[in-house]
Amino acid sequence: xxxxxxxxxxxxxxxxxxxxxxxxxxxxxxxxxxxxxxxxxxxxxxxxxxxxxxxxxxxxxxxxxxxxxxxxxxxxxxxxxxxxxxxxxxxxxxxxxxxxxxxxxxxxxxxxxxxxxxxxxxxxxxxxxxxxxxxxxxxxxxxxxxxxxxxxxxxxxxxxxxxxxxxxxxxxxxxxxxxxxxxxxxxxxxxxxxxxxxxxxxxxxxxxxxxxxxxxxxxxxxxxxxxxxxxxxxxxxxxxxxxxxxxxxxxxxxxxxxxxxxxxxxxxxxxxxxxxxxxxxxxxxxxxxxxxxxxxxxxxxxxxxxxxxxx
Amino acid sequence: xxxxxxxxxxxxxxxxxxxxxxxxxxxxxxxxxxxxxxxxxxxxxxxxxxxxxxxxxxxxxxxxxxxxxxxxxxxxxxxxxxxxxxxxxxxxxxxxxxxxxxxxxxxxxxxxxxxxxxxxxxxxxxxxxxxxxxxxxxxxxxxxxxxxxxxxxxxxxxxxxxxxxxxxxxxxxxxxxxxxxxxxxxxxxxxxxxxxxxxxxxxxxxxxxxxxxxxxxxxxxxxxxxxxxxxxxxxxxxxxxxxxxxxxxxxxxxxxxxxxxxxxxxxxxxxxxxxxxxxxxxxxxxxxxxxxxxxxxxxxxxxxxxxxxxxxxxxxxxxxxxxxxxxxxxxxxxxxxxxxxxxxxxxxxxxxxxxxxxxxxxxxxxxxxxxxxxxxxxxxxxxxxxxxxxxxxxxxxxxxxxxxxxxxxxxxxxxxxxxxxxxxxxxxxxxxxxxxxxxxxxxxxxxxxxxxxxxxxxxxxxxxxxxxxxxxxxxxxxxxxxxxxxxxxxxxxxxxxxxxxxxxxxxxxxxxxxxxxxxxxx
Numbered sequence: 001x002x003x004x005x006x007x008x009x010x011x012x013x014x015x016x017x018x019x020x021x022x023x024x025x026x027x028x029x030x031x032x033x034x035x036x037x038x039x040x041x042x043x044x045x046x047x048x049x050x051x052x053x054x055x056x057x058x059x060x061x062x063x064x065x066x067x068x069x070x071x072x073x074x075x076x077x078x079x080x081x082x083x084x085x086x087x088x089x090x091x092x093x094x095x096x097x098x099x100x101x102x103x104x105x106x107x108x109x110x111x112x113x114x115x116x117x118x119x120x121x122x123x124x125x126x127x128x129x130x131x132x133x134x135x136x137x138x139x140x141x142x143x144x145x146x147x148x149x150x151x152x153x154x155x156x157x158x159x160x161x162x163x164x165x166x167x168x169x170x171x172x173x174x175x176x177x178x179x180x181x182x183x184x185x186x187x188x189x190x191x192x193x194x195x196x197x198x199x200x201x202x203x204x205x206x207x208x209x210x211x212x213x214x215x216x217x218x219x220x221x222x223x224x225x226x227x228x229x230x231x232x233x234x235x236x237x238x239x240x241x242x243x244x245x246x247x248x249x250x251x252x253x254x255x256x257x258x259x260x261x262x263x264x265x266x267x268x269x270x271x272x273x274x275x276x277x278x279x280x281x282x283x284x285x286x287x288x289x290x291x292x293x294x295x296x297x298x299x300x301x302x303x304x305x306x307x308x309x310x311x
Numbered sequence: 312x313x314x315x316x317x318x319x320x321x322x323x324x325x326x327x328x329x330x331x332x333x334x335x336x337x338x339x340x341x342x343x344x345x346x347x348x349x350x351x352x353x354x355x356x357x358x359x360x361x362x363x364x365x366x367x368x369x370x371x372x373x374x375x376x377x378x379x380x381x382x383x384x385x386x387x388x389x390x391x392x393x394x395x396x397x398x399x400x401x402x403x404x405x406x407x408x409x410x411x412x413x414x415x416x417x418x419x420x421x422x423x424x425x426x427x428x429x430x431x432x433x434x435x436x437x438x439x440x441x442x443x444x445x446x447x448x449x450x451x452x453x454x455x456x457x458x459x460x461x462x463x464x465x466x467x468x469x470x471x472x473x474x475x476x477x478x479x480x481x482x483x484x485x486x487x488x489x490x491x492x493x494x495x496x497x498x499x500x501x502x503x504x505x506x507x508x509x510x511x512x513x514x515x516x517x518x519x520x521x522x523x524x525x526x527x528x529x530x531x532x533x534x535x536x537x538x539x540x541x542x543x544x545x546x547x548x549x550x551x552x553x554x555x556x557x558x559x560x561x562x563x564x565x566x567x568x569x570x571x572x573x574x575x576x577x578x579x580x581x582x583x584x585x586x587x588x589x590x591x592x593x594x595x596x597x598x599x600x601x602x603x604x605x606x607x608x609x610x611x612x613x614x615x616x617x618x619x620x621x622x623x624x625x626x627x628x629x630x631x632x633x634x635x636x637x638x639x640x641x642x643x644x645x646x647x648x649x650x651x652x653x654x655x656x657x658x659x660x661x662x663x664x665x666x667x668x669x670x671x672x673x674x675x676x677x678x679x680x681x682x683x684x685x686x687x688x689x690x691x692x693x694x695x696x697x698x699x700x701x702x703x704x705x706x707x708x709x710x711x712x713x714x715x716x717x718x719x720x721x722x723x724x725x726x727x728x729x730x731x732x733x734x735x736x737x738x739x740x741x742x743x744x745x746x747x748x749x750x751x752x753x754x755x756x757x758x759x760x761x762x763x764x765x766x767x768x769x770x771x772x773x774x775x776x777x778x779x780x781x782x783x784x785x786x787x788x789x790x791x792x793x794x795x796x797x798x799x800x801x802x803x804x805x806x807x808x809x810x811x812x813x814x815x816x817x818x819x820x821x822x823x824x825x826x827x828x829x830x831x832x833x
Contacts, residue, residue: 150819152801153478160805160819163785245810258601265596267765268589268608268811276603294829301809302821305784307794 028058028204030065030228031211033072034221040064045230047205050115058204061229063237066196069225070241073167073194076222081164081192089139091218092190096132098213103129106178106206113177113203127285128182134291135186142191142296155309162300164192165270166245169238171231173274174251177203178210179284184248187295189224193246196225198238200251204228231256239263246270246299250279272298352712353668360678362465366452372403373541375411375565376548378418379558384566385410392541395462396675396684396719404541407566409573412533415562416577419504419531422559427531428501430557432488439484439526441554446477446519449550453543457515458675460542462684462720463638465676475800476519479818482802483527486823490528493820497829501529502605503581505826508571508595509544510587511537511686512641512742516800517586518544520817522561523802528826530582533562535574537587539687541565572598580604582826586643589740589766589811607815607825609643609807611740612768615761616646616797617751617783620655622773626795628659628666631746634771634797636670636682636724640744641690643812644769646797648737649748650757656750660728663748667724668711682744685720694722694743701727701736706747732760740766754779758786767809771797790816 028047029036041062047055059065080088099106103125111121143162150158168188173180177200188195199207211226227234235252238244240263247269252260257273264271272295275282284290372389374381384405391400407415427435446453453476454468463472490499505525509517514536525532536544544563551561564570568591575583576598582605585595589610599606616634618627634646651659675683685691702708706727715721722744730737730747737747751757761770770789772780780794790808793799800806805816815825 148805148820150801150803150805152799152804154799154801156796156799158801158804160821165809261600262597265593265600268593268596268610268813270814273603289830292830301790302805302807302816303784303789303809304791304805304819305794306792306796306799306804307780308796 026056028056028208028228030059030061031208031215031224031226032065032069033076033225034215036211036215039229040068047202049112055112056205058208058228061227061234063233065227065229066234066237067241069196069227070167070169070243072222073196073225074243076220077164077166077194080194080220080223083192085140085143088190088192089136092132092136092139092186094217095213095219096129096136098217099125099129099132099210102209102213105209109206109209110178113205114175123285124176124179128179131179131182131291132186135190135296138187138293138296139190142293142300145293146297146300146302150304152306157307157309158304160302160304162191162297163303165299165301166193167243168193168195168246168248168299169241169244170195170197170248171235171238171251172197172199172207173279173282173284174200174202174253175280176200176284178206180250181207181210183284183290184250184295185224187292188248188299189219191296191300193299194223194225196227196238196244198231198234198251199226199228201229201231235260236263239269240266242267244269246272248272250274254278270299357671357679359674361674362455362458362676362678364455364459364676367456367459369402369542372405373545373565374405375407375415376545376551376561376563377411377415378421378562379552381548384408390538392460392539394459394719395539395686396716398718398720401460401542404538404545404565407564407570409570411564412570412573412577415533415564416504416506416574416579418559418562419533420579422557423501423503423531426557427526427560428503428529430529432490432529435526435529436484436487438554438556439480439487439523442550442556443477443480443484445550445553446473446480450474450477453515453546455676456546457543458683461511461514461540462675462686464680464683465678466680467638471800472513472516475802476515479516479519479523479802483523483823486524487527487529490823490827493823494827494829499528499827499829502826502828503530504579505530505532505582505584506574506577506580507532507534507584508575508587509534509536511540512638512643514540515543515547518547520586520822521584524817524822525582525584525826526560528823530826531560531562533564533574533580535564535566535571538565538567575599583607584815584825585609589813592813605825607807607817608813609815609817610768610811610813611742611766612643612645612808612812613648613738613740613764613766614644614646614769614771614789615648615650615757615787616771617650617757617761617773618652618655618659619772619774619776619779620652621775623775623795624659624662627773628662630771630773630795630797631663632666632670635746636744637798639682639685639722641686641742642798643740644791644798645742646769646771647741647746648761649746650751650760651748652757653750653752660726660748663726664709664711667709667726668713670711670713670724672713672721672723673716682724685722685743688720690742691720691722694741694745697736697739697741697743698725698745701730701734701745701747704731704734704736706730706734706736732763738764754783758783762786762788765811768807768812769793
């Protein structure tokens with residue numbers, strides 16, 4: 001703990017001179033099934049700002065933590081998918097509402113986590129909030145854009161509608177601690193999936209604060225689960241888990257990507273890959289690229305239904 | 312003699328109007344037998360009605376189709392494709408090697424760069440319309456060829472495979488110059504060279520499912536048909552020539568599975584589409600790991616066909632039979648798990664057994680044949696193995712007493728009752744004319760059991776109640792759900808699986824998307 005002596009300034013609002021009051025520090029925990037457990041393994045790792053300043057201890061999740069999260073996500077998935085589309089939209093919008101209320105805290109945490117000037121952090125946080133709003137609006141529109149009534153050449157009524165894939169594992173972008181994560185999580189969730197998210201390994205703290213928003217929003221427990229920890233430990237377990245239907249490998253380190261996709265095939269997971277030019281240069285503020293209905297579609301299944309027409 | 316007499320009586324009863332069928336639906340007492348269902352032989356002879364095979368002119372050898380030309384394989388090796396109904400050889404087929412794969416991909420790349428990729432959509436459309444027309448013009452030839460090489464009944468080749476294949480080209484032809492309306496504001500572009508590997512159960516139809524959308528979207532293709540059914544793809548090469556399709560737009564290579572794997576792994580391939588077993592699909596997926604190739608997989612299935620007590624009985628019986636015995640059950644979406652509501656299980660199974668007894672198994676080229684030959688010896692062995700496993704695990708087997716031809720790969724329509732959920736015949740894809748019958752009491756139990764599989768390709772629901780249909784439809788984890796029907800296909804209708812049945816869709820607007828780059832699809 002001694003290593004974190006200088007850490008508080010970065011993550012706790014400084015409303016008074018440091019010496020006037022000893023600040024209360026936050027323990028960063030996991031967010032699983034609507035609860036905030038520590039790892040069953042009791043492990044943690046030190047999170048540092050880009051300049052090397054220690055910021056806090058984050059939970060180093062274990063294989064069992066991940067499996068628990070998948071189990072709870074599975075339990076929440078069908079109920080979430082069965083909610084009305086408008087309701088899912090309102091739940092996502094509510095996340096934006098609550099983030100707005102904690103805007104200053106997010107700006108400070110993103111600035112600390114990513115080593116950014118606060119104006120830049122402010123832009124990223126604002127866009128993170130707006131992104132929830134953008135996806136919230138898709139909830140009751142995506143099936144009208146993707147769905148079809150098919151003019152088959154026989155007397156049958158035939159239509160195609162999108163449905164949620166199920167449980168999606170998301171390896172959040174490593175660089176963009178909040179906006180990148182929100183940009184990948186919101187489209188998966190709005191389509192009716194439950195997700196297990198691995199936050200950025202080096203910049204996990206804003207994501208944990210987002211979990212605190214989620215816990216007080218209307219997102220049902222288990223629909224969004226958030227773990228922190230080491231990619232090398234957790235990604236292979238997520239990729240090989242037989243009850244995960246799809247995996248977003250955006251944040252998987254390049255050298256782990258091939259093996260991750262190999263493991264993912266064991267249960268024929270749908271795999272969402274980062275762009276060819278890599279994650280590092282991706283501009284999360286570019287709405288034309290970073291918020292897309294295709295990112296919702298990536299975790300949807302198209303179901304086609306036939307019924308005879310007759311008297 | 313005595314036995315013949317008894318069965319005649321039974322037949323009379325089976326053919327008599329079933330005035331009480333409505334009562335059966337309500338679960339009243341059913342007679343112990345409805346007619347033929349207890350293993351009797353049908354008491355009449357069928358006159359043969361063979362389709363002439365003269366319409367198909369087979370050469371003794373078929374080379375590879377690369378860059379618009381038929382070329383000999385660089386391996387210098389050939390293999391024989393046989394008629395599974397007679398085990399007679401039909402023709403020798405080129406066995407491609409890796410160098411042939413390289414040549415085919417290079418030809419496809421050249422055609423994509425030089426001509427096809429920049430050809431206006433309206434011109435691509437015209438080529439595809441031509442292909443559709445030529446397939447219609449040569450429909451009899453292709454139907455006979457498909458039955459000869461694959462063993463499927465001529466009435467299915469003639470009425471399903473060939474017309475649907477032509478319809479796929481027709482449908483996608485019209486999209487070629489309308490892509491910007493299909494995906495507005497997305498600036499859709501072709502992916503490049505598509506590597507396509509197809510199975511032996513619907514050789515021509517799967518070719519059409521693969522090639523038509525790929526070409527409409529502006530891609531060029533290298534297609535590998537299954538090694539037991541290469542002929543219709545090689546005849547299709549001639550259709551491409553007749554249509555004056557630019558050289559290299561369609562390339563066809565033949566050979567064993569390892570050539571298919573070499574093809575999909577080729578570094579200059581942009582898109583891979585595979586239809587076949589889940590085992591091979593996973594192998595292909597692993598082979599592509601870490602690449603930027605687009606991938607769609609259409610894999611195995613173990614579909615549930617669910618019959619509620621209020622289902623229209625006669626239609627449901629026909630739907631169940633069509634669901635599992637269409638194409639000898641060698642269909643990835645076959646309704647191989649039958650779930651019957653407990654209240655009607657006994658009479659339903661009786662009538663199903665009756666119906667099985669009147670199925671005509673035999674010569675695929677006979678126009679009255681319902682169940683033809685199993686496609687190949689290995690598949691027959693697999694069916695036999697799983698049927699033995701079913702018996703060993705305690706399920707009760709029923710097979711009608713039909714004569715099978717002395718030669719060729721044939722298997723009797725088979726029905727298992729008393730099947731447990733965990734039995735191999737309830738879990739594994741058999742890909743043959745074998746139906747496992749299970750029962751359920753409530754809709755929730757039906758859903759639970761139906762979804763209890765790693766697959767998720769298709770499902771069937773039979774009930775007269777509309778709200779129940781929609782409720783079941785929304786809970787079944789399957790890509791295609793047939794309600795009060797089964798095994799219907801159409802070029803406008805997207806087809807593909809959930810879970811381990813694969814990903815991506817073929818058919819319809821969604822099938823087009825599998826061959827287009829619409830920005831970044833991550």
